[in-house]
Amino acid sequence: MSARSGRPDWEATMRVSAGGTTVAVLDGDGHTPDEVERHLAETGAVVVRSTGFTDIPGFHERVERFSAPLIGSYRGGNTPRTPVGGAVFTSTEYPARYPISLHNELSYAGTWPDRLYFGCLVAARTGGATPLCDGRALLEHLPDPVRERFTSRGVTYHQNLHSGHGLGRSWQDTFETADRGEVEEFLAGAGAEHSWTRSGGLRVTHRRPATREHARGHEVWFNQADQWHPSNLPGEGAADLLDLVDDPADLPHWVTYGDGAPIPGSDLDAVRAAADRNRVVVPWRPGDLVVVDNMAVLHGREAYTGPRRVVVAMGRAGHSTAV
Numbered sequence: 001m002s003a004r005s006g007r008p009d010w011e012a013t014m015r016v017s018a019g020g021t022t023v024a025v026l027d028g029d030g031h032t033p034d035e036v037e038r039h040l041a042e043t044g045a046v047v048v049r050s051t052g053f054t055d056i057p058g059f060h061e062r063v064e065r066f067s068a069p070l071i072g073s074y075r076g077g078n079t080p081r082t083p084v085g086g087a088v089f090t091s092t093e094y095p096a097r098y099p100i101s102l103h104n105e106l107s108y109a110g111t112w113p114d115r116l117y118f119g120c121l122v123a124a125r126t127g128g129a130t131p132l133c134d135g136r137a138l139l140e141h142l143p144d145p146v147r148e149r150f151t152s153r154g155v156t157y158h159q160n161l162h163s164g165h166g167l168g169r170s171w172q173d174t175f176e177t178a179d180r181g182e183v184e185e186f187l188a189g190a191g192a193e194h195s196w197t198r199s200g201g202l203r204v205t206h207r208r209p210a211t212r213e214h215a216r217g218h219e220v221w222f223n224q225a226d227q228w229h230p231s232n233l234p235g236e237g238a239a240d241l242l243d244l245v246d247d248p249a250d251l252p253h254w255v256t257y258g259d260g261a262p263i264p265g266s267d268l269d270a271v272r273a274a275a276d277r278n279r280v281v282v283p284w285r286p287g288d289l290v291v292v293d294n295m296a297v298l299h300g301r302e303a304y305t306g307p308r309r310v311v312v313a314m315g316r317a318g319h320s321t322a323v
């Protein structure tokens with residue numbers, strides 16, 4: 001509080017910046033949804049330290065103050081997650097020794113969450129932070145020809161889902177049903193094309209823009225091209241995986257420019273370099289909550305050691321007026 005005015009001194013809140021990314025850092029459990037939204041409008045990401053939750057119901061209760069309604073399904077997602085209560089999920093189950101690159105959640109899908117809420121129950125021994133990167137800054141830091149290729153051509157995501165045995169995920173797990181008609185309806189609603197394979201698998205393609213206009217009127221990077229490309233795999237992972245298939249289109253997921261042309265590795269390197277230049281890292285402590293405007297700011301995960309437990313909930317824009 002400001003001693004002079006008696007009003008919340010929100011302009012004086014701590015901010016952490018790197019490149020073109022700024023994150024607001026608040027402390028304690030008394031912050032109102034309006035206050036958090038006001039910071040989000042300026043920075044796109046807010047870290048609320050020491051909110052006091054120690055379990056999933058406690059996290060859920062705090063998140064519900066900020067978002068109505070929460071999104072209760074991760075249908076169509078390309079990574080495994082487990083619901084752990086209400087609309088709360090584990091964050092992506094990916095080996096701890098590898099980082100997860102910066103991305104906008106579900107940017108390859110027909111709809112995506114406006115808000116992401118991450119909560120820390122157990123902090124890793126080392127690493128494990130959730131890096132953040134402003135999508136406008138990333139776009140501005142791309143070399144002009146790379147930006148032009150992405151914005152003019154868009155991105156096509158290719159999913160190759162087996163029906164029970166094979167590389168990656170099955171279509172039944174991905175779409176949370178064994179009913180083909182239900183999957184087809186979901187994909188039509190998501191604006192994705194599909195074809196069933198002779199072995200009972202499913203191929204899906206989603207053609208999407210590489211950037212989108214944020215509600216505040218500026219263009220943001222909004223795609224996961226670098227993540228869907230085998231070059232995203234650590235170490236020898238890409239070479240190992242490509243050895244297993246004759247055609248990259250047979251990989252569990254694959255990405256091209258929107259017109260079907262391959263995306264050169266150098267273009268993806270430029271994307272990763274621009275993301276790195278604008279990356280803010282605030283280490284987790286148990287009880288911390290991070291609120292992200294998913295269109296404005298990308299998130300990722302550092303590699304880590306120890307028993308990290310970070311959960312996530314997703315919501316629409318807007319919030320309950322109740323505090």
Ligand SMILES: [Fe+2]
Nearest residue numbers: 103104105299
């Ligand atoms: Fe994510």
